[in-house]
Amino acid sequence: MTPDLASLALAPPEEPIAGGGRLVLAAVAGIALIVVLITWLKVHPFLSLTLGSLLVGATAGLPMADTVSGFGEGFGSTAAGVGALIALGAMFGKLLADSGGADQIVDTIVGRAGPRALPWAMGLVGALIGLPMFFEIGLVLLMPVIFLVARRSGLSLVRVGIPALAGLSAMHGLVPPHPGPLVAIDALKADLGVTLALGVLVALPTIAVSGPLFARYAARWVDVPAPALYETASAGDAAAEDGGAPRRRPSFGVTLVTVLLPVVLMMGKALADIFLDEGDHVRTVLDNLGTPLVALLIAVVVAMFTFGLGAGMNLREVSGVLEKSLPPIAGILLIVAAGGGFKQTLIDTGIGKLVADWVADSGMSVLLLAWVVAVLIRLATGSATVATVTAAGIMAPLVTTLNSGETSLLVLAIGAGSVFFSHVNDAGFWLVKEYFGLSVGQNVKTWSLMETILSVTGLVFVLLLDLII
Secondary structure (H helix, E strand, O other): OOOOHHHHHHOOOOOOOOOHHHHHHHHHHHHHHHHHHHHOOOOOHHHHHHHHHHHHHHHHOOOHHHHHHHHHHHHHHHHHHHHHHHHHHHHHHHHHHHOOHHHHHHHHHHHHOOOOOHHHHHHHHHHHHHOOOOHHHHHHHHHHHHHHHHHHHOOOHHHHHHHHHHHHHHHHHHOOOOHHHHHHHHHHOOOHHHHHHHHHHHHHHHHHHHHHHHHHHHHHHOOOOOOOOOOOOOOOOOEOHHHOOEOOOOOHHHHHHHHHHHHHHHHHHHHHHHHOOOOOHHHHHHHHHHOHHHHHHHHHHHHHHHHHHHHOOOHHHHHHHHHHHOHHHHHHHHHHHHHHHHHHHHHHHOHHHHHHHHHHOOOOOHHHHHHHHHHHHHHHHOOHHHHHHHHHHHHHHHHHHOOHHHHHHHHHHHHHHOOOOOOOOOHHHHHHHHHHOOOHHHHHHHHHHHHHHHHHHHHHHHHHHHHHO
16 A cells, blocks of 8 residues: 555655665665575575565664564555555455456457457556556456466467556556655646646557567566466356356456446546545545545455356355465565565665765756656665655755646656666565566566666656657
């Protein structure tokens, strides 16, 4: 989960607790230890991230009690937010798969798009799903479709999955109503409508370059089969397990409505926050229904009827499907939460503030400077939101020299920088790695490189727009 916007906007960055050289050494040592433990010694990522956090704190001079406390805080907040969403998404995905609904989507997509068009279709789907949704929610909802499209079409999992991830990530970093862009818009006093329009204008070609076009080459470097996590027997006439009633594959319309339900609920909240006054009754209702946890919980309950009972399952079978959805993601939850703990340790040492201060007095272009600041904070902390908030705070004094369009481009430059090169201190890195069944090296060649191309491409299009505006 992303923290509350007001608290993000008001919370000052942590002050560095040691000199610059020592903090850089701490960050490099911690990240190096994690990579060595995982790649060479084959230590579980959960243990590696925990040990890496302790090394960062010790090297930086952070008291051990504070290091452990900070790690626990980051671990707990990540597990409480993202963990619950992953669990609900896994339940929804398992119902979608076991009912034959995912097969229905796959058959429709594969039937209407040839192998060459599939990556483009997946990029568009990722963008549409990612527009109102947090990255983690969109990912867990799309995973069954990504897996099955790859298996049924015969294309590489990377060829199909990278475009969908590019769509999700670009929307997360560039387009309001995502929290990061909204915080930057507020801090820089940018126009929301102008930023939204320019954000979409930048995001679409950026997704094309970092998604379908890049995936063509990434699939040659990393060729992994789609796991059978969501694979089921053919729907329609298939009999239910344990002697249950025959399964009836839900129609494409029912499947689409159910899948889009959480999207619509969260989009309703986003639009209400933009267009309705605070305290308005309709806005209050939509805010409650569109909270990610509530929206996904509603979707799971609805899916129990449309994908469960509606597909011919009885209550015992529906309960069994939900129960079986959780064990496969237990390891993912621990790894993602530990990634949040490692990120918090880096934040507590003040590395992010240090990096920001180093760049603040440089003589670069305003847009390029904003991008570089966001990139360095992102690399140091692993958090796109922290990078956006910190960079926006640093650049705020320069806004008086910019017009409305340039201010919106400044927001987008920061957003592009905030997604640069996801690596081991980013919970999203481990989420993608575990879902796709990749090694650390393979994940860097695909997901991390895709994020980097997305970031750089986004900056290029922002700079091109700056020549016009």
